[in-house]
Amino acid sequence: xxxxxxxxxxxxxxxxxxxxxxxxxxxxxxxxxxxxxxxxxxxxxxxxxxxxxxxxxxxxxxxxxxxxxxxxxxxxxxxxxxxxxxxxxxxxxxxxxxxxxxxxxxxxxxxxxxxxxxxxxxxxxxxxxxxxxxxxxxxxxxxxxxxxxxxxxxxxxxxxxxxxxxxxxxxxxxxxxxxxxxxxxxxxxxxxxxxxxxxxxxxxxxxxxxxxxxxxxxxxxxxxxxxxxxxxxxxxxxxxxxxxxxxxxxxxxxxxxxxxxxxxxxxxxxxxxxxxxxxxxxxxxxxxxxxxxxxxxxxxxxxxx
Amino acid sequence: xxxxxxxxxxxxxxxxxxxxxxxxxxxxxxxxxxxxxxxxxxxxxxxxxxxxxxxxxxxxxxxxxxxxxxxxxxxxxxxxxxxxxxxxxxxxxxxxxxxxxxxxxxxxxxxxxxxxxxxxxxxxxxxxxxxxxxxxxxxxxxxxxxxxxxxxxxxxxxxxxxxxxxxxxxxxxxxxxxxxxxxxxxxxxxxxxxxxxxxxxxxxxxxxxxxxxxxx
Numbered sequence: 001x002x003x004x005x006x007x008x009x010x011x012x013x014x015x016x017x018x019x020x021x022x023x024x025x026x027x028x029x030x031x032x033x034x035x036x037x038x039x040x041x042x043x044x045x046x047x048x049x050x051x052x053x054x055x056x057x058x059x060x061x062x063x064x065x066x067x068x069x070x071x072x073x074x075x076x077x078x079x080x081x082x083x084x085x086x087x088x089x090x091x092x093x094x095x096x097x098x099x100x101x102x103x104x105x106x107x108x109x110x111x112x113x114x115x116x117x118x119x120x121x122x123x124x125x126x127x128x129x130x131x132x133x134x135x136x137x138x139x140x141x142x143x144x145x146x147x148x149x150x151x152x153x154x155x156x157x158x159x160x161x162x163x164x165x166x167x168x169x170x171x172x173x174x175x176x177x178x179x180x181x182x183x184x185x186x187x188x189x190x191x192x193x194x195x196x197x198x199x200x201x202x203x204x205x206x207x208x209x210x211x212x213x214x215x216x217x218x219x220x221x222x223x224x225x226x227x228x229x230x231x232x233x234x235x236x237x238x239x240x241x242x243x244x245x246x247x248x249x250x251x252x253x254x255x256x257x258x259x260x261x262x263x264x265x266x267x268x269x270x271x272x273x274x275x276x277x278x279x280x281x282x283x284x285x286x287x288x289x290x291x292x293x294x295x296x297x298x299x300x301x302x303x304x305x
Numbered sequence: 306x307x308x309x310x311x312x313x314x315x316x317x318x319x320x321x322x323x324x325x326x327x328x329x330x331x332x333x334x335x336x337x338x339x340x341x342x343x344x345x346x347x348x349x350x351x352x353x354x355x356x357x358x359x360x361x362x363x364x365x366x367x368x369x370x371x372x373x374x375x376x377x378x379x380x381x382x383x384x385x386x387x388x389x390x391x392x393x394x395x396x397x398x399x400x401x402x403x404x405x406x407x408x409x410x411x412x413x414x415x416x417x418x419x420x421x422x423x424x425x426x427x428x429x430x431x432x433x434x435x436x437x438x439x440x441x442x443x444x445x446x447x448x449x450x451x452x453x454x455x456x457x458x459x460x461x462x463x464x465x466x467x468x469x470x471x472x473x474x475x476x477x478x479x480x481x482x483x484x485x486x487x488x489x490x491x492x493x494x495x496x497x498x499x500x501x502x503x504x505x506x507x508x509x510x511x512x513x514x515x516x517x518x519x520x521x
Binding site: 081082086108109110111113122124125126127128129130133134145161162163165166167168171174175177178181182190237238 | 456457458459460461462463464465466467468469470473474475480483486498499501502503504505507
């Protein structure tokens, strides 16, 4: 075991994993995280805590992760390269480990242009692949990036993201391979709606043997309304929402119900694709639905260990 | 390669001039003339604008190259008109402003924003291709610099925001890594993208503190 987190144990035991997402509040109240922890505790193996997602300032992912941990939810602390340089990132990792966080997800981070501080100076001292490599080196060699020794144990289960829908398509598996080579123990993908394209990407990943070297979790974002479906199709870069999904949402008598049904269907489909070891359900601001989706997709009861 | 400038809003210019009633204008015959921000006609335009808001323009000139030492002598030649002014308004890039500020015995205010050192891509179209980082990586990126042309300065791109050759930040920005990818593909060298580019030494750039060098 690299970190012995619940997520690592589930994945290493060969079980189909479920991760969820718990975005921290735009404020100081721990109650928000506690409520999300409550909603997610018995329907996922770990929950990601976002790091100023879409460049909007929120409670830190470190604090949010610790609050989830206190709720007996295994946190995945997200780290973006946009806001912190190599000193700050390494120091946060040390602090997170000291406070019991074991899963880390390495991301470049959305550009600050998209957030609520578009005039901020970004950092991007290192990129997401270099971050994975740095964390692996911290864990395996007990060394900082500069080569100095780290005192104490450095248990970490290291994750990364992948987007099969970005361009150039042929490069997407190469990028995945680079992340695996850098040290990604698990991968959470961008939301899957176009299953055929995802399946093709997985086929290429499996052909390179990447499913044996890392655990790939397919991303699922439940859609709450027809408006959200249209917005994601038209404005969210790197997400591919087929017109068919938008039409289903538009024609549904109960949009939320339909959104949950689509999510369940997607999970059932990706579950059958060789090499997929789990799903990552990102119900942003709609954490209550995760339990229902997991139940209907036959992923409960949890915890499974 | 030229220094790209754009004119500041007139409100900002008059605000920085503040109480200075009498102003001497200096344009630049090199980059700012090419950018239509500090050539003769822009200087004359500015003269009108300033007079319209009650300023008096004591005189003006367009020096050949504002950042050059010779600007000092040009100012001396025009000493009479310069002397009458409360301030100099520099319709030059920041190099010109700083050159004049060294020699002038009165405040020198910028009328332009200095944007970047640009390469002409098509007539009148300039793009930023180099950030003067002090540690050139073009050998490994087939002559396209991701540090300045990728919105996140990624060394291991393209990221998940690259769609149809465009950067997620704006449909007007080509994805630098898609450009690199295409050039590598054309050269039959796509396998180079399999290698992880290690993190970077930024100490040669501005991050290492203000830079200065003595040549020769």
